[in-house]
Amino acid sequence: MRRTAAAAAAALLLLPAGCGWGGTDGDGDEGTxxxxxxxxxxxxxxxxxxxxxxxxxxxxxVELVFGSSTDLAEQAADGAPVDVLATADRESMTIAVEAGAIGNYGPFASNELVLVTPDANPAGITSLDDLDGATWVRCADEAPCGKVAVAVLAANDFDAEPASLEEDARTTLDKVVAGEADAALVYASDARSAGDDVTTVRIPGSAQHRATYLIGTPTVMVADEDASPGGGELLAQEFLLLVLGETGRAVLADAGFGLP
Known part of the structure; x- marks a missing residue:
């Protein structure tokens, strides 16, 4: 079910700390x-x-910086400018929260791991078993997509080694799109973004190891108008509500994401 921005705001303001959205106060960047x-x-x-x-x-x-969730969270924790942080797992968000860089945070989407091959599928890969002896890649262990891949592979009793471990989900996908790998383990949303450049193969049990995405801002949102943040802090919270609201839900669904 899609929420309107107003409904999302109400849920955010009323949810008690420790039950999803919550954290400690922080300072957001101001300006345009x-x-x-x-x-x-x-x-x-x-x-x-x-x-x-x-x-x-x-x-x-809006200055967008994309990369591995773990790397971005560590950058925020080290003092890099951040008005909004969106990660592909809770562990990465926790890094920024514990450092005081993020105070207001919670889940907003989910993703499932799939197997992709080049569109023509020259290696004839139709399952995980076909990866044994093929050139395939996945995300590095420290990246959220790597953690999910490790869990999914273990659940399928598959222990063959990949040809390489990539920095994040998009660089992993690029290996297949560029014809440098026979297959890759990526998120369903990445497979959809590649369109006709890849063929997608579902992985048994991957739904039980879905990635949960969290989004956060430095300052806790407040209901009292007199205590509301201003400037960049308000803009950050408006962007957050765009993601949580009906427009954000629709864009996420079209891109292949699910609910958290």
């Missing part, structure tokens, strides 16, 4: 540039939402 750090698998979704946001906020520039 909104810095958004997001997992690479969110590239298409956030580029579309950023364009919508800029169209509705004259003079505001």
């Amino acid at each position: 540039t909104l810095t958004v750090l997001a997992a690479s698998s969110l590239t298409d979704v956030f580029e579309e939402l950023a364009a919508d946001f800029e169209a509705e906020h004259e003079g505001v520039d």
Whole structure:
């Protein structure tokens, strides 16, 4: 079910700390540039939402930085500018929260691991078993997509070694699109973004190991108008509500994401 932005805001404001959304107060960046750090698998979704946001906020520039969730969270924890952080797992978000870089956070989407091959599928890969002896790749263990891959492979009793471990979901996908690998383990949303360039193969049991995405801002959202943050903090929370609202839900669904 899709929520409107108003409903999402109400849920965010009323949910008690420790039950999803919650955290500690922090300072957000002010000005006309909104810095958004997001997992690479969110590239298409956030580029579309950023364009919508800029169209509705004259003079505001949304600066998007994509990469591995773990790397981005560590950058935020080390003091890199961040108004909004979106990660592909809870562990990465926790890094930024415990460092005080993020105070307001919670789940907003989910994703499932799939197997992709080049469109012509020259290696004839139709299942995980066909990867044995083929050139295949997956995300590095420390990346959220790598953690999910390890869990899915273990659940299928598959222990063959990949040809390489990639930095994030998009670089993993690029190996197949560029013809440098026979197959790759990526998120369903990444497979959809590649369109006709890849063939998608479902993996048994992958639904039981779905990735949960979290989004957060430095400052806790408040219901009291007199205590509301201003400037960049308010813009960050408006972007957050765009993602949580009806528009964000629709864009996420079209890109292949599920609910958290």
